[in-house]
Amino acid sequence: MSRFWSQVVRDLTPYVPGEQPKITNLIKLNTNENPYPPSPRVLTAIQAELGNDAAQLRLYPDPNADLLKNTIAKLHDITAQQVFVGNGSDEVLAHVFMALLKHDAPILFPDITYSFYPVYCGLYNVAHQTIPLDDDFTIKPKDYCDRPNGGIIFPNPNAPTGRLLPLAAIEQILQGNPDSVVVVDEAYVDFGGETAIGLVNRYDNLLVVHTLSKSRSLAGLRVGFAVGHPDLIEALERVKNSFNSYPLDRLAIVGAIAAIEDEAHFETTRQAVIASRTQLTENLRTLGFKVLPSAANFIFVQHPQSEASTLANKLRERNIIVRHFKSPRIDQFLRITVGTDAECTALVEALRDILH
Numbered sequence: 001m002s003r004f005w006s007q008v009v010r011d012l013t014p015y016v017p018g019e020q021p022k023i024t025n026l027i028k029l030n031t032n033e034n035p036y037p038p039s040p041r042v043l044t045a046i047q048a049e050l051g052n053d054a055a056q057l058r059l060y061p062d063p064n065a066d067l068l069k070n071t072i073a074k075l076h077d078i079t080a081q082q083v084f085v086g087n088g089s090d091e092v093l094a095h096v097f098m099a100l101l102k103h104d105a106p107i108l109f110p111d112i113t114y115s116f117y118p119v120y121c122g123l124y125n126v127a128h129q130t131i132p133l134d135d136d137f138t139i140k141p142k143d144y145c146d147r148p149n150g151g152i153i154f155p156n157p158n159a160p161t162g163r164l165l166p167l168a169a170i171e172q173i174l175q176g177n178p179d180s181v182v183v184v185d186e187a188y189v190d191f192g193g194e195t196a197i198g199l200v201n202r203y204d205n206l207l208v209v210h211t212l213s214k215s216r217s218l219a220g221l222r223v224g225f226a227v228g229h230p231d232l233i234e235a236l237e238r239v240k241n242s243f244n245s246y247p248l249d250r251l252a253i254v255g256a257i258a259a260i261e262d263e264a265h266f267e268t269t270r271q272a273v274i275a276s277r278t279q280l281t282e283n284l285r286t287l288g289f290k291v292l293p294s295a296a297n298f299i300f301v302q303h304p305q306s307e308a309s310t311l312a313n314k315l316r317e318r319n320i321i322v323r324h325f326k327s328p329r330i331d332q333f334l335r336i337t338v339g340t341d342a343e344c345t346a347l348v349e350a351l352r353d354i355l356h
């Protein structure tokens, strides 16, 4: 704290990201990164961008990243006017709060959800109301209908639970809220859900947010996007152009395009993660864990006889890191990212050892 701090900064409670340790030899299952490398085409594209004419970096990138928007539009069978791109989906989400969720009525999101949402509310002074998940940790659509609100946001699959809401339930929320923007954060949808992007032509109040950080293995490149009615996209462009005209650098633009175009790599790695998730779930249930059904690249688990924080600490002593949230309702759970099969095996062996 210093007398130079603005009042806004004094009042902020910033998001605390999962740890990115500087030491190597760790089995890192704490921030839902993909255990597989990105498509080799990403590196080729980035090298070409650098190598063709190194002087390219002298020039600003395309402020609208049109080539990337066209690639995303083609992938999802929509128009480029329905696409907004940003420096990671966290940046896209920040603009969403400012552009589309800041109104007089409070916005709604689940009590257990991505912990960045309340942080954006603090930054942009957006009133919010949390809606408790059901006892089985699912979102109940009717809880989001017939309740005046300034907008609705939730991840699907939800984080950190991994639980999936079917598209029919999302439509119920959309139909119950024709005068609010409904934001579906699909960071994990490629690991087991069906995207709501197919609904954007029918619902002008739907905005779907995606990231290349998880299913495209590009957390380090920082690329995210939103899809919705062109009027919603225009609102995001207005905020972006009042904040940073060039959120995506030249390397990120070409790398993202290459990743999206390599459908085969995407499919292979996605299926590998899904298969490992099934196996890991089974192995942890054998050890007595309760594992919530997950449609994401992580699982949310609880052991009836063991304190979650103790388990996390003991795993850490064995160089395995997982995520533990000290929050109400979920402080006895661990969120574990699905790693490679070797990493999952090491985790299961360590837990077997700890529990005995």
Ligand SMILES: *Cc1c(COP(=O)(O)O)cnc(C)c1O
Pocket (backbone or CB within 6 Å): 032, 087, 088, 089, 090, 091, 114, 155, 159, 185, 187, 210, 211, 212, 213, 219, 222, 223, 224
């Ligand atoms: C990982 C994650 C994001 C952020 O992804 P970036 O594109 O890396 O900023 C957004 N929403 C949820 C729910 C996430 O888990």
